[in-house]
Amino acid sequence: MKEASDCKLEGACDGPINLFNLQVAPDLLSACIHCGLCLPACPTYLATGHESQSPRGRIYAVMKSQGGQVERALDHLSTCLGCLGCQTACPSGVQYESILEQVRPALAARRSWPARTAMRLFFRLLGNYGLLRLLFIPVRFVQRLSLDRLPEVLVRLCPFLKGTWLGRLASWRQFTPAVPVHKSLPARLAGQGAEKPVPVQFFQGCVMDIFYNQVNHAAMKALAGAGLTCNLPRQTCCGALAFHAGDVDIARQLAKENMAHFENLGGEIVVASAGCGAMLKGYEHLFAEGEPERARAAQFSRRVKDFSQVMASHLPPQPQKRESGAKEAPRVAYHAACHLAHAQGVRAEPEAVLNRLAAEGCLKRVPLADAEHCCGSAGIYNLLNTELSLQVLEAKMDSLQASGAEVVVTANPGCLLQLEAGVRARGLNVKVKHLAELCRD
Ligand code: SF4
Ligand code: SF4
Structure with missing residues (x-):
């Protein structure tokens, strides 16, 4: 592992750094003092043990990119989850999110044009809710008939297909939950x-x-x-x-x-x-x-x-004891979604709601180690970097298993589907739920 003192950065921040047609503001990079305090908060560093997969290593790679090592910098950045665990941990206030924002279009420009076009079509489709629902009706039938297993079966029969798009499709199945029958929300x-x-x-x-x-x-x-x-x-x-x-x-x-x-x-x-x-x-x-x-x-x-x-801001002043029948309250762990804890800084409120539910006898809280570490979902990261995403998920599953929880609660659909994939892969008897599902009853 490269030590902070090995980073020869003099002159690396003299002017805006150009990655393709992008300018990364030098003051964003020079805020990093290379202390390495962010490393234990970085799931990709913890999963790989490589400095190049850490926030410090990525910032350093961007600085060095001025010397022509653009591809290398983009390689390191393309495996970043964007979870912002490093931003929370950094004592120097490095705005890692802003650095990422300035680099992402360069990462997109590196994709092949068919991949780029397919992704752009997909993003445009997401904006059309009516069409999206319609398109997911056949997906539901494909899942019901287990036809979604087909790529997996083909890859098993013909291992040389593993490195092709079919292999990729097969690996995506684990992240796709069963599509439920859609019921329109009330107006x-x-x-x-x-x-x-x-x-x-x-x-x-x-x-x-x-x-x-x-x-x-x-x-x-x-x-x-x-x-x-x-x-x-x-x-x-x-x-x-x-x-x-x-x-x-x-x-x-x-x-x-x-x-x-x-x-x-x-x-x-x-x-x-x-x-x-x-x-x-x-x-x-x-x-x-x-x-x-x-x-x-x-x-x-x-x-x-x-x-x-x-x-949390509409909780009744006092807990209201609820009838739970003879059933024992389930042990519930909370996984803090990165986009809630790190990106929005919302931490106390989900805790307050869960504590209130515990005080009302609906659940028993159990701590989850490294609850604010990313689960590896990160938008479409699990589809683009499946292997590393699963490595990151392993650590989350270890914590979950050690917690003894019967239910794990979170606040983001990406986390829900990633945690479900982890629970299924390990065969755990743990339910994955959104906080709203606990509040409803
Ligand atoms: S990003 Fe922050 S915590 Fe990480 S090495 Fe730089 S200054 Fe230290
Ligand atoms: S955003 Fe997450 S994965 Fe990326 S460098 Fe920071 S902590 Fe590591």
Whole structure:
């Protein structure tokens, strides 16, 4: 492993660093003092033990890229989860998220044009909820008939296919949960028990509503139960997957559409998907200083709240003991989604909601070691870097198994499907749930 003192960085930050047509601001890089305190917080470093797979190593590689080692820098950055565990751990305030934002379009430009075109089509499709639902109907039938096992069977019969697109398709199956029958969300759910229910606007998300439609239903019911009138306005994909893949133009377009949909509607915008929440809260950064959308985006983002934030601020003053029957309360561990803890800084609120549920006798809390370490899902990272994603997931599964939990709770659809994959692979008797599913009952 390279030591911090080995990094000869003099002169590396004299001017903006150009990765293809990108400028990485030198002050973002020079903020790093190479102390290495971020290393124990980096799941890819922990999984591989390689400095090049650590935040410090990646920052160093970007600095060195000025000397012509661009490909090497992009190699190291392409395996970064973007979990921002390093940003939380860094005592020098290195804005790792900003560095990543400036590098991602260069990573996208490196993909082959068929891959790039397919991804762009997919990101555009995510914005069309009606078409997306329609397309997932045959997927459900393919799953029911177990035809989704076909690539796996073919690869097993013909091992030389492993390195082809078919091999890749076979490995993706483990991350695809059974697509449920889609039930439309109510356009409005009146708040209960409050004299004057507060209106909120619900943001459903694309991946969440396709794979975890029941979570959105549970979230709307829980919000209504807490006395909030929950409205479902017209909306589109938040743009997070496109943005993280470097397709900033698509993300900007989706952001403009969402801002137009929500602009004239009052109240907070509540979202149960941490990935969407982080993106919606960061819309301002999609627009440069002076662009008219920037101020609108800032206004929009101020209204966005995670489900746990809203629930925590509407908890009754005292715990209300609930009838649990003869059943013993399940042991519940909490996995903090990176996009909630690191990207949004939302930590106390999900804890408060879970503690309240524990005080009401609905569950028993058990600690999860390294609860804020990424599970390896990271948007479409598990599809693009499957092997490393699974290595990262192993560590999470070790912690989960050691916790003795019967239920693991989280706040993001990506984490839900990744944790489900891990639980299935190990054959654990652990349920994977969203916080909203615990609040509903
Ligand atoms: S990113 Fe922060 S914690 Fe990591 S080496 Fe640089 S200064 Fe230290
Ligand atoms: S974002 Fe996550 S994976 Fe990437 S360098 Fe930071 S801690 Fe490591």
